[in-house]
Amino acid sequence: MQPTTVMPPMDELRKVFREAGLSLTHQRVVLYRAVLEMRSHPSPEAIYERVRDEIPSISLGTVYKNIRAFMDAGLVREVSPHHGTLRLESNLEEHHHLVCTRCKAIVDLEESDLEPVRLRRELPGGFRVDRYSVEFRGLCAACSAKPDLS
Amino acid sequence: MQPTTVMPPMDELRKVFREAGLSLTHQRVVLYRAVLEMRSHPSPEAIYERVRDEIPSISLGTVYKNIRAFMDAGLVREVSPHHGTLRLESNLEEHHHLVCTRCKAIVDLEESDLEPVRLRRELPGGFRVDRYSVEFRGLCAACSAKPDLS
DNA sequence: TATTAAACGATAATTGTTATCGAAAAGTCA
DNA sequence: TGACTTTTCGATAACAATTATCGTTTAATA
Numbered sequence A, B: 001m002q003p004t005t006v007m008p009p010m011d012e013l014r015k016v017f018r019e020a021g022l023s024l025t026h027q028r029v030v031l032y033r034a035v036l037e038m039r040s041h042p043s044p045e046a047i048y049e050r051v052r053d054e055i056p057s058i059s060l061g062t063v064y065k066n067i068r069a070f071m072d073a074g075l076v077r078e079v080s081p082h083h084g085t086l087r088l089e090s091n092l093e094e095h096h097h098l099v100c101t102r103c104k105a106i107v108d109l110e111e112s113d114l115e116p117v118r119l120r121r122e123l124p125g126g127f128r129v130d131r132y133s134v135e136f137r138g139l140c141a142a143c144s145a146k147p148d149l150s
Numbered sequence C: 001t002a003t004t005a006a007a008c009g010a011t012a013a014t015t016g017t018t019a020t021c022g023a024a025a026a027g028t029c030a
Numbered sequence D: 001t002g003a004c005t006t007t008t009c010g011a012t013a014a015c016a017a018t019t020a021t022c023g024t025t026t027a028a029t030a
Helices: A010-020 A026-037 A044-051 A060-072 A141-145 B010-020 B026-037 B044-052 B060-072 B141-145
Strands: A095-100 A106-110 A128-139 B095-100 B106-110 B128-139
Touching: A010 A026, A026 A044, A026 A060, A044 A060, A128 A141, B010 B026, B026 B044, B026 B060, B044 B060, B128 B141
Parallel strands: A095 A128, B095 B128
Antiparallel strands: A095 A106, A128 B128, B095 B106
16 A cells, blocks of 8 residues: 655655745645645644644644645645535435536436446455445536636 | 435325424424425525525524434435535545545545446536546444444 | 423524734745 | 845634524424
């Protein structure tokens, strides 16, 4: 199991930040390295806790601002497209989702719309799967017609 | 395209609620029907807006309380297991997730751990897929060892 | 129909996140 | 390197989503 992300040396970091249009600050370097090292898909709070070991005076606001900057620059991604608010479904059958990352629309795909998903190896030790679903992300017809106003 | 959930008549609803241990109130009936009818995976706010047509005096708190009751009873589900807080990942390769619904841990599966996902039919009109990933939900080893204290 | 238990609406409290602003640090260029 | 401009930082206020509290109303039970 090799690391999926190798820790970049300082001069590489300088380049990454420059290309992302981010000026290079101590806080940013420490934050970025922390996120690369943490394999646990951390929350802002978890990153904050971790980074405080190195920069005790850092503020949670700075963590949020830089996370946002990293996401905007494509250096990191957020795991769930609908983390902001609870979304409910009453379809209790096995099914899959088509998610528009712009307008957050969610459309069901029936289980039979897909060939069954097949694992090539064992799952990591002891994990007990209840169910699985496939999430297709992209832009719905309406959103991909509109220009990107971000 | 047939409805995935058929609107239950009143006596059926009475049974559903009874089996779920939920007493039958007007608000609850209207809320439950609204969620079944809304195919859009609605947020609490969206349900609130919708239900206010029928019960203008309903409070948002009641919506939240009953959503929670429905979820606990297994009548509806929440779409994302990590909606409460932002979770980041720095692995920008295609990959999949193993998610523990108890402790919210997320573990990556490499793309090569799975046979490629294959669609059996066209996606609904005009949706443009950027990427997809498979989410396996269940309990991690640690959580499935512990008793359920809920 | 009286009694008891549960749910309701109003509102306060909490939590996760973004915005504001003066001070400090980084970028730029002579 | 030093002077100047721009960006970021930390502190704090504001905001949004969600949960808790509590007195009143409604449903369950018999």
